[in-house]
Amino acid sequence: MNMRFFLITTKIFLLSTFCFADSEAAPNKIQKIDLLIEGDHLVTMGKSRGIIQKGAVAIHQGVIVAVGKAKNIRELYEPEILLKGENRIVMPGLINGHSHAAMTLFRGIADDYPLFEWLNNYIFPAEVAFVDKEFVELGTELACWEMIRGGTTTFVDMYYFPEAISRVVDSCGLRALVSATVIDQASPDASDAQDSLLKGEAFIRKWKNKNQRIMPILGPHSNYTLDLKQLKQTRHLAEKLGVGLSIHMAESIFENQHAKTKYDDTSVKVFESIGFLKGPTIAAHMVWPSDEEIQILKKRNVGVIYNPTSNMKTGAGIAPIIKMLKAGIHVGIGTDGAASNNDLDMWEEMRLAALLQKIENMDPAVLPARKVLAMATIDGATAIGLSEKIGSIEAGKRADIIQISTEDVHYIPTFDIVSHLVYVSDEQDVTTVVVDGKILMKNGEILTIETKKLKERASTIAAKIKNKLRK
Numbered sequence: 001m002n003m004r005f006f007l008i009t010t011k012i013f014l015l016s017t018f019c020f021a022d023s024e025a026a027p028n029k030i031q032k033i034d035l036l037i038e039g040d041h042l043v044t045m046g047k048s049r050g051i052i053q054k055g056a057v058a059i060h061q062g063v064i065v066a067v068g069k070a071k072n073i074r075e076l077y078e079p080e081i082l083l084k085g086e087n088r089i090v091m092p093g094l095i096n097g098h099s100h101a102a103m104t105l106f107r108g109i110a111d112d113y114p115l116f117e118w119l120n121n122y123i124f125p126a127e128v129a130f131v132d133k134e135f136v137e138l139g140t141e142l143a144c145w146e147m148i149r150g151g152t153t154t155f156v157d158m159y160y161f162p163e164a165i166s167r168v169v170d171s172c173g174l175r176a177l178v179s180a181t182v183i184d185q186a187s188p189d190a191s192d193a194q195d196s197l198l199k200g201e202a203f204i205r206k207w208k209n210k211n212q213r214i215m216p217i218l219g220p221h222s223n224y225t226l227d228l229k230q231l232k233q234t235r236h237l238a239e240k241l242g243v244g245l246s247i248h249m250a251e252s253i254f255e256n257q258h259a260k261t262k263y264d265d266t267s268v269k270v271f272e273s274i275g276f277l278k279g280p281t282i283a284a285h286m287v288w289p290s291d292e293e294i295q296i297l298k299k300r301n302v303g304v305i306y307n308p309t310s311n312m313k314t315g316a317g318i319a320p321i322i323k324m325l326k327a328g329i330h331v332g333i334g335t336d337g338a339a340s341n342n343d344l345d346m347w348e349e350m351r352l353a354a355l356l357q358k359i360e361n362m363d364p365a366v367l368p369a370r371k372v373l374a375m376a377t378i379d380g381a382t383a384i385g386l387s388e389k390i391g392s393i394e395a396g397k398r399a400d401i402i403q404i405s406t407e408d409v410h411y412i413p414t415f416d417i418v419s420h421l422v423y424v425s426d427e428q429d430v431t432t433v434v435v436d437g438k439i440l441m442k443n444g445e446i447l448t449i450e451t452k453k454l455k456e457r458a459s460t461i462a463a464k465i466k467n468k469l470r471k
Helices: 003-018 071-077 103-106 117-128 133-150 164-171 194-207 230-242 253-263 267-273 291-299 308-313 321-326 348-361 369-375 378-383 417-423 450-469
Strands: 031-043 051-060 063-069 077-083 089-094 092-101 152-159 176-182 214-220 246-251 281-285 303-307 332-334 402-407 430-435 438-442
Touching: 003 246, 031 071, 031 402, 031 417, 031 430, 051 071, 051 246, 063 071, 063 450, 071 332, 077 246, 077 438, 089 417, 092 117, 092 133, 092 164, 092 281, 092 332, 092 369, 103 117, 103 152, 103 230, 103 450, 117 133, 117 152, 117 308, 117 450, 133 152, 133 164, 133 430, 133 450, 152 164, 152 430, 164 176, 164 194, 164 214, 176 246, 194 214, 194 230, 246 267, 267 281, 267 291, 281 438, 291 321, 303 378, 321 348, 332 369, 332 378, 348 369, 348 378, 348 417, 369 378
Parallel strands: 031 077, 031 089, 092 152, 152 176, 176 214, 214 246, 246 281, 281 303, 303 332
Antiparallel strands: 031 051, 051 063, 089 402, 402 430, 430 438
């Protein structure tokens, strides 16, 4: 055989094999798969931001193997489970870039106070009084229930007892970056910053690479609960362990004033001065960066998480999202905790994210629906460092996918699917939630959490908190 001919034919064979996932299947061969999800409208959030009418997603072993027209996919794949798509929109699961999940049990405990007063006079004392492993497990499970019901498939969490959080996430099936909180004060799971770091290191070593849905990281609280030495120690530990950081940054005027008084500079510039931003960083809130600091964030590739409801509720301010986007910063969306929101509804967060920027900039064209939906999916995935795995419906990515029902009257009429998702849809419209190819909710029924038992346990602990607060 001619050697050149042999090499060419071999190359063609290999290309056809490795391109298998990017097309819809090898020709004339039915492939058995775990799951097939169909929809009248398939919002991919891929590079083209395309919407496939009468589309389908083929999933096997937690991975998206093909995306395309439902009639073509059905001819090529035989699923063990088929989720039909009549009156359904299929899209990537929502990504909540900043939360304190267990604080669902503090929902409404202290409302209508300025941020610093809220933290120091109400939240920190309540945490010392009430928070233990049982509290965190139950509060996190309550949050996971709420997030699954609303179509959130990934969240970034920062709270105490991170191992307890991780066990709940493992059980309920969601995906999460779990931050071990580092704070220099007596807290529910540590005595000071050094103790926090030691326990955080132990947690990360135990959970890193243990479960592909759970990524342990470090969560230094802020520059007003840690000094510069402690912040540098946290970054050095993160580098040693090969993990990122999630932190509150430039959240309030108070924080900038604190940085100015103590370090004679503003918040982001203080972090930059100690090399804190040189590694992967998720910066929550970012309400008060200067123009110079926005350039620092871009230079350091910091992922910013926009928390409109929490920022409004605590009177923290309106983040300069348009400036940051123009600078090329990756921005996602988060709810913050239920003690400062008071829910974990990412649909509401998307609406407020858009509307708040329009009024702040006096321009209805800024932050259009398509950009906001991207911030809650693929851009959010980029901001937290997971865009190679999640955030869009593309072959090769993990299968984190939701179905939205269009049967409610508020879907009549629908002229623009993306506009409707951002400005009309709410968490009650979510019918199906799939994470890593596993069905967590089907036809509105959550399958991985015992709802009745959870409600009873949460009611019991809530009653205990109420009784103690009355005394």
